[in-house]
Amino acid sequence: MSIFIDKSTRLLVQGITGRDGSFHTKQMIEYGTQVVGGVTPGKGGQKFEDKVPIFNTVAEAVKKTGANTTVIYVPPPFAADAMMEAADAGIPFIVCITEGVPVLDMTRVYPYVKERGSRLLGPNCPGLISPGQSKVGIIPGRICTPGNVGLVSRSGTLTYEVVFQMTRAKIGQTTCVGIGGDPINGTNFIDCLDAFEKDAATKAVVMIGEIGGTDEQEAARFVREKMKKPVVGFIAGQTAPPGRRMGHAGAIISGSAGTAAEKMQAFEENGVGVAKRPIDVVDLLKRAMR
């Protein structure tokens, strides 16, 4: 078992003929993901790598392929439109890899997608992988291994680091999800924790956060109130200078500066094991699952 994607995932790739889109489509197919179609306006009727049919619109692609998930690699100025097009075509799960989507665009995309009942992951995220089953996005397949630990993270390469250390220590994963680091994203920590709690195969969860905002603090409370499975966490940015990323006004709204110390304290108070270093995640997991 796994969350969000598995063997039955039928994937569409928006921006399949672009530089990043084509490279990662090949990687996903190689990993075993069922890529059923691609979308590039103007290239409808062609085939990607002589195999995958390309369509002009998402609506047409969904009708012809029965895709239930889409991954978006289009450039930032077109990403908002791509996410909305996917939601309007009724795709239940939309993964947006694109980095650099203007945040004001996201204030419009988020309610649009939500009202149509789709789940959005990202933007500016590495996607997700259910090892041995399906990979959607850019997480390198070979650092993962099937197992019973779920992982959710705001970061890209730091996720790879932690997964790599887990795999080296023979701790496999049900699903690794990168939710992305943008101020407005579709899926948050709590959505993933909730899904992992309900997934029978997942026995423990790793949560990797970073400075800024209050998502990790709220997630920690969720762990105490709603979860039975053990959760361990790491926060990046313990030495980051304050006020350099989101500025201070965000802190005024939330009533919190979003420092690493504050988040680690919230972890501790709510029974989430706190890793001081990425490698400590491994020992904490071993202890939690004993």
Place this chain on the structure above:
Amino acid sequence: MNIHEYQAKDIFRKYGIPIPPGEVATTPDEAQAIARKFGTTVVIKAQVHAGGRGKAGGVKLAKTPEEARNVAAQILKLVIKGLPVQKVLVTPAADIASEAYVGIIVDRASKRSVFMASPAGGIDIEEVAAKTPDKILRHAVDPRYGLQMFEAMQLAFFLYSDIKQVRAAAKILQQLYKAFSENGGSLAEINPLVTTPAGEIAALDAKMVIDDNELDRRPDIAALRDESAEEESEVEARKANLTFIKLDGNVGCVVNGAGLAMATMDLVKYYGGEPANFLDIGGSSNPEKVVAALRIITSDKNVKAILFNIFGGITRTDDVANGIVTAIKQNPLKVPLVIRLTGTNEEIALEILKKSGLSAMTDMDEAVKKAVALATGGKAK
């Protein structure tokens, strides 16, 4: 991207927000000429991307053109939070009856643009939030409809009781929302929004931050960037498409990905060292980026050791290795280098490094410990 007060005022004026006139001077003589033209007491304000200008002596009154000249000369010599003042805004002094705060930012929690209004203006809004939180009214705007008149009125009634002033402030709030959303803002602020003894409302200060992701599609806004007002190394980094923030330590860090970069800095500290910088070379790696990264880091005289921590995904580690080799050929390093690299094309990368007499480690903790030991001339904790 930060823009200056005078630039934010120009944008706000275009949307009809009442703002007293003002002109920018880069020399004391210019400031004197502007003050003479206004023919009244003027305020001279440092144009610098730092908060707390007033406390740092960057905002002063001048009664005569001669005084304006002297005051401008003083302010143009100031360095505020590490940034030298190179421009001043000269504007007629206004009589103030009351000061309020209005601002708008994008809020992560509500996933919307959120207005803040407070009758306690003129001072640091963070201070108001900390000490008297009931003096701030917040309101999230539905992006599909924008700020409706009744919403603007609700906010304005929190600031004023006189209906004429309420209506005037509501109009300003709607204008501010338009200025913010049509120019790709991530923050727009008026502090203070004042009433004059005659009851008129005006914006005496203006602040705007633009979402960097908006700049490609807004060349006119991107052109407002004032590189002379930014840290030199950060300008160079941006041109090379790197994210760089200078810090005070001595272990220079080159990492791919923001999260891993922060985790690397944390580990440097964990093992008893101090990071010299945050540097994210980003996802796609061309060797040129690595060359630029090394040039920026080695220009910091505090750096005693350099640590590469690369986890190849999209980033190809052989590109990074090529960049390191090229950079060192151009400019031999004077400080020790520790390379940790794993992931995409690792074998090729190791071969490239080996040919140039370099080596790499695969374990992050071991690499950080080694870099800290080299930088401190001793052992890592």
